[in-house]
Amino acid sequence: MPSEYTVEPHIQYASLEHQGDSAQDCMWVFLATETVFFGAIIFTYFLYRVFYSAEFDVAGKDAVFWCGSVNIGILLTSSLTMVLAVNSGAQGRRRAMIWWLIATMALGFIFMAVKGYEYYQDFTDRVVPAVNFLMKPEEAPAGELFWDFYWIATALHAIHLTIGLALIAYVLLWRIRRGEITPEYYQPLEVIAIYWSFVDTVWLFLYPSIYLLGRS
Amino acid sequence: MSVEAAQPADFAQPSYLDSGHTIRSWLLTTDHKRIAMMFLASITFWFFIGGMAATLVRLSLATPDGLLQPDIFNRAFTMHGIIMVWLFLIPSIPATLGNFFVPIMIGAHDLAFPRLNLLSLYVFNLSGLVVLYAVLLGGVDTGWYFYTPYSTLYSNSYVFAAAMAIFINGYSSILTGLNFVVTVHKLRAPGMTWSRLPLFVWAIYAVSVVMLLATPALAMDMILLGADRIMGLGMFDPSRGGDPLLWQHMFWFYSHPAVYIMILPGMGVVSEVISCYSRRPIFGYGGMATSMMAIAVLGFFVWAHHMFTAGISIYSAVVFSLMSFVVGVPSAIKVFNWTVSLHKGSIIFDAPMIYAIGFILLFTIGGLTGLMLATLAVDIHVHDTYFVVAHFHYIMVGGAVSAFFAGLHYWWPKITGRLYPEAVARFTALLTFVGFNVTFFPQFVLGYLGMPRRYYAYPPQWQSWNVLSSAGASILAVAYALPLFYLGWSLLYGKRAGPNPWGATGLEWTTPSPPPEHNFAVTPVVTLGPYSYDPEDGSYRTQDGTHYAL
Amino acid sequence: MAVSLSLDLPVGAVVKLNLEVDARKAGPALFVIAWAFLLVLTGISIWTAFLGLGSWAAVLEYGIAAVQTGILFTFFMRLKGPPSVKWVFAGSGFFWLSVLIGYSFLDYATRSGWPWHG
Numbered sequence: 001m002p003s004e005y006t007v008e009p010h011i012q013y014a015s016l017e018h019q020g021d022s023a024q025d026c027m028w029v030f031l032a033t034e035t036v037f038f039g040a041i042i043f044t045y046f047l048y049r050v051f052y053s054a055e056f057d058v059a060g061k062d063a064v065f066w067c068g069s070v071n072i073g074i075l076l077t078s079s080l081t082m083v084l085a086v087n088s089g090a091q092g093r094r095r096a097m098i099w100w101l102i103a104t105m106a107l108g109f110i111f112m113a114v115k116g117y118e119y120y121q122d123f124t125d126r127v128v129p130a131v132n133f134l135m136k137p138e139e140a141p142a143g144e145l146f147w148d149f150y151w152i153a154t155a156l157h158a159i160h161l162t163i164g165l166a167l168i169a170y171v172l173l174w175r176i177r178r179g180e181i182t183p184e185y186y187q188p189l190e191v192i193a194i195y196w197s198f199v200d201t202v203w204l205f206l207y208p209s210i211y212l213l214g215r216s
Numbered sequence: 217m218s219v220e221a222a223q224p225a226d227f228a229q230p231s232y233l234d235s236g237h238t239i240r241s242w243l244l245t246t247d248h249k250r251i252a253m254m255f256l257a258s259i260t261f262w263f264f265i266g267g268m269a270a271t272l273v274r275l276s277l278a279t280p281d282g283l284l285q286p287d288i289f290n291r292a293f294t295m296h297g298i299i300m301v302w303l304f305l306i307p308s309i310p311a312t313l314g315n316f317f318v319p320i321m322i323g324a325h326d327l328a329f330p331r332l333n334l335l336s337l338y339v340f341n342l343s344g345l346v347v348l349y350a351v352l353l354g355g356v357d358t359g360w361y362f363y364t365p366y367s368t369l370y371s372n373s374y375v376f377a378a379a380m381a382i383f384i385n386g387y388s389s390i391l392t393g394l395n396f397v398v399t400v401h402k403l404r405a406p407g408m409t410w411s412r413l414p415l416f417v418w419a420i421y422a423v424s425v426v427m428l429l430a431t432p433a434l435a436m437d438m439i440l441l442g443a444d445r446i447m448g449l450g451m452f453d454p455s456r457g458g459d460p461l462l463w464q465h466m467f468w469f470y471s472h473p474a475v476y477i478m479i480l481p482g483m484g485v486v487s488e489v490i491s492c493y494s495r496r497p498i499f500g501y502g503g504m505a506t507s508m509m510a511i512a513v514l515g516f517f518v519w520a521h522h523m524f525t526a527g528i529s530i531y532s533a534v535v536f537s538l539m540s541f542v543v544g545v546p547s548a549i550k551v552f553n554w555t556v557s558l559h560k561g562s563i564i565f566d567a568p569m570i571y572a573i574g575f576i577l578l579f580t581i582g583g584l585t586g587l588m589l590a591t592l593a594v595d596i597h598v599h600d601t602y603f604v605v606a607h608f609h610y611i612m613v614g615g616a617v618s619a620f621f622a623g624l625h626y627w628w629p630k631i632t633g634r635l636y637p638e639a640v641a642r643f644t645a646l647l648t649f650v651g652f653n654v655t656f657f658p659q660f661v662l663g664y665l666g667m668p669r670r671y672y673a674y675p676p677q678w679q680s681w682n683v684l685s686s687a688g689a690s691i692l693a694v695a696y697a698l699p700l701f702y703l704g705w706s707l708l709y710g711k712r713a714g715p716n717p718w719g720a721t722g723l724e725w726t727t728p729s730p731p732p733e734h735n736f737a738v739t740p741v742v743t744l745g746p747y748s749y750d751p752e753d754g755s756y757r758t759q760d761g762t763h764y765a766l
Numbered sequence: 767m768a769v770s771l772s773l774d775l776p777v778g779a780v781v782k783l784n785l786e787v788d789a790r791k792a793g794p795a796l797f798v799i800a801w802a803f804l805l806v807l808t809g810i811s812i813w814t815a816f817l818g819l820g821s822w823a824a825v826l827e828y829g830i831a832a833v834q835t836g837i838l839f840t841f842f843m844r845l846k847g848p849p850s851v852k853w854v855f856a857g858s859g860f861f862w863l864s865v866l867i868g869y870s871f872l873d874y875a876t877r878s879g880w881p882w883h884g
Contacts, residue, residue: 010326010330011325011326011734012319012324012325012326012327012328012330012403013403018402021402021850022328022329022398022402022403024852025397025398025401025402025851025852025855026328026329026332026394026398028852028855028856029394029397029398029428029855030390030394031855031856031859032428032429032855032856032858032859033390033394033428033429033431033432033859034432034859035432035859035860035863036429036430036432036433036859036862036863036866037432037433037435037436038436039859039860039863039866039867040432040433040436040437040466040863040866041436041439041440043466043863043866043867043870044440044451044462044466046867047459047462047870047871047874048457048458050874051874051880051881052457052881053821055457069808069812072808073805073808076801076804076805076808077801079801079838079842080797080798080800080801080842082842083797083841083842084794084797086789087789087792087793087794087797089789090789090790091789091790129447129449130447130448130449131447141450141455141456141457142456142457142881144449144450144456144457145450145451145456145457145458148443148449148450148451152439152440152443156439183790186789190789190844193842193843194843194844197838197839197842197843198843200838201834201835201838201839204831204834204835204838205828205831205835207808207831208811208815208824208827208828208830208831211815212811212812212814212815212823212827213815213823213824213827215815215816215823401851429858429859429862433866454882457881459880459881461873465870465873466866469866469870516862516865517865517869520873527877528873528877529872529873529874529875529876529877529878530876531872531876532869532872532873532876532877535872
């Protein structure tokens, strides 16, 4: 069990609340940049989808629908477990916080496992451009662009998710173990939770783009 | 004009240069002032590397057949562009003068996130290492625009390495911008309201907004370029359904606001210098602050004016042309306000003021020629000629680099605790102005006559203009090298500076020269706006309310 | 904000629902309800994909994604609460993204000869 831990704000801050508010503002500003970052590739996708809708419809049929759908459910649930973890931490319920964080990590790992299986399935379906790609005549030539987008966007998303998992591991093994997340100052955990929910938000837009559009 | 500062407690502490003498205390510092100095060292290094590339280009262009092999020439101008844009101009004022002075000017003890600041430095230096790697392997020959499909399909150079270097560099910008935005929002001292912020802080804030919102688009564009090139994808290849112009749209969505990143901090510096060296407040503070934010915002709506001849639709070209005219308005407001600020002032022609007035003149010429380029009919004729090259060098070099030197000299006593030798500095400032115009004015003529940019050879009848330009470049090289010597000399032998050698009014001038590690022993309370110079009796008040007679 | 809802259940029990967003005061109810709502919206989105609506399905699906984003931002990421500059930060990314997308489409939609076919 951690011993008594008192936190002082850093010298440039007037109070812990000041420091915590600034940390949250920092994460939101960073997320604005991430919005433009992921938005730029979704823009690319939009552009090609609008002008090559027939080819993209054909290409999209090979996306593994159940994997994407299971994954969106997993991520939305992980946002729930994450916010429950922060609430527990802010209310001093340390064990609950730890278990909710472990649940979030578990869901994150399940996402990666499903994604990994999906990548394997995509490889056998021969939709990996430049590596193992079979161009169907109805989707030539622009249908490959759908898969370019798929691989780059989902890979970037997976990298961001991995960073999220690393951040949760950091806060569990470093900050919480030393008793540094208390009702008095729980902002590091809050900030990580906001990042985690943003990674979820990106998937909210990738999901219809990859798995839903063109199925009707 | 040296006066005692109002905060004697600050003088009891060691300066930021003396608090810790180990290498570790520098490399792992969280002090924004030390980080600023390390950035200064990096960007100075890159300025001279980029300058060497420019020297190769101008030497080669002195003869019509070119001195360099064409392939080497292409690599020289490309590396000049990449290095000067990302490794010098973009970080120059924000990461050095901004890092050093924004916290002090708002009365804070440090930036909001000192460790992110240190990370920004290391990310920047990492990007520099990757650029060095690309250069040493042989460089890139695509031009700093990396236009597709040449860069993705045909170029036989180290495009991927350069693209990744720029991707990494972008994150340095984003971290810096992040820090400044939160710092200005949250760490202002009591009484430092938004309407009392010095215009330099407004400039850095505006720049940070642009850095944050534009850079991620470039980051994604570079990822797509890298993936396309390494994996042989077809995202920009027409035969596979891609559009080469897509690269240009996303690239210029960043790179046009990037040019505002490069000029806005300079505008902030010029406002500080003009008011101090004419002993008058800046005219129209509200208009100046608003126009900086307007430039930052409107700058996002004009990007395709770089693509008028690339194949975009004529309808969108008309819209972008119109917006390019609109964005000139806030810049013009600033030039008018600076000019009016000088009126009836007691002008002191020290080096910072010479650089600042040079900025106003050269930025105006650059800006007006920008309006010419925004005119569709004119642009068809001069696009991709030396007219464009001269236009942007007037703004980037005549404007931004002059402002950088103005700020460096103005704040040198505060940063180092030493006064630089004024006579040499004045001479250098004038030499810079002369050398600059001899280099770049002929390029307007050459462009109008039709000489394309990025060509290693040209018809012999243009040689005299090219030789004139190259001769000017040699003058400019001397003028840029001189500060290394006399500023370096001043570090060892310069007269020691008091807290406020110029009698200026910002909070930074109430601290000792150089300031202590946490800037202020006691958080100051601000009671006045910036630039409280009284033109009637020559007295002035610093922002914490202390009154100084002349 | 704490909302008291009295429900007259058959056994006469009174249930109070804690709808606070702030971490120090929040109960699980608000977030569980929001999560359930998010899953329902996902289900609706999937359903619209198979309705045969053609390109209108895209409008619905992205619209639902936007609503889901709003729920995540407001409650899970705690944008709800005292007016603060966080809203501006959160919204600015989407605004500038719309400039990139919309303004580029101005070119693409009016360009003749794009895309190249054949």
